[in-house]
Amino acid sequence: MKNKLEIIRKQHGVKQEELAAALEVSRQTIGSLEKGRYNPSIILAFKIARYFNLSIEEIFIYEEEINNEK
Numbered sequence: 001m002k003n004k005l006e007i008i009r010k011q012h013g014v015k016q017e018e019l020a021a022a023l024e025v026s027r028q029t030i031g032s033l034e035k036g037r038y039n040p041s042i043i044l045a046f047k048i049a050r051y052f053n054l055s056i057e058e059i060f061i062y063e064e065e066i067n068n069e070k
Contacts, residue, residue: 002061006034008052023047 009019009030016030023030023044032038033048040048040060049056 001039002036002063003033003059004061005030005048005059008054008059009034012052019048019051022051 009016016027016034020027020030025044029038033040045056045060049059052059
């Protein structure tokens with residue numbers, strides 16, 4: 001899942017370590033989220049959105065895979 005977490009975090013002047021501490025996850029988790037290597041649980045997505053006072057949709061971009069099989 002694509003996301004704008006890194007852009008939003010930097011716009012707010014928040015370091016990965018600060019965000020990780022506020023969300024009670026590791027800095028590595030934040031890095032993995034930002035690089036798209038890890039998709040957050042729904043609970044973590046809500047926590048991130050709440051932290052930045054945004055909706056989940058403003059941070060995370062869900063693109064449904066189109067299956068061409070008939």
